[in-house]
Amino acid sequence: MPLIEWTAELSVGIDSIDEQHKKLVNMINALNDAMLTNSSHELLGKIFTGLAAYTQKHFTYEEDMFAEYGYADSVEHKRQHSELIAQVVELKERFIENPQGTMSADLMLFLKRWLTNHIMRTDKEYAEFLISKGVK
Template sequence: MFAEYGYADSEEHKRQHNELIAQVVELKEKFMVNPQGTISADLMLFLKRWLTNHIMRTDKEYSEFLISKGVKY
């Protein structure tokens, strides 16, 4: 939909999702090395940052853009 409606920040949005994937892989690797470690604290911090910084800001921006183009959910 980004391409179809010409969303200007689509490449940045994709980059952020690729960064998310890399962070998830890193957390998984930490857990595999030390299943009893502090992965839960790392995971909670990661999720908090992702929810507040990406979903509440970045996703809201593209949602508003698509709605302005007439896209209905």
């Protein structure tokens, strides 16, 4: 069973955003699978680096939409993005710098909550606004 199961609960109702969130879910699941199958430190580091990079790309995509549609709560949302990206980059760096480092179930649980809480609490707020502006 994947660490994060994609359910309707995670959908924000906008196709392009759901696709990107699914990709992030898949990346975290891939990291978890790699951990469970005792993959090399190098492979885990690669997946982790990809997750951090794609997260940055996704956040930029959302923030561009806020600017395009004049989303009023963008400042707070962007502040959360900065915090989230700082957390994942720090964890990724710490893992890569330590060749003995292993991925732990706790770290995976952290990443699961890190992503799903943001989608369900914060992304859904802007999605409602964008949908009211006709975004699908």
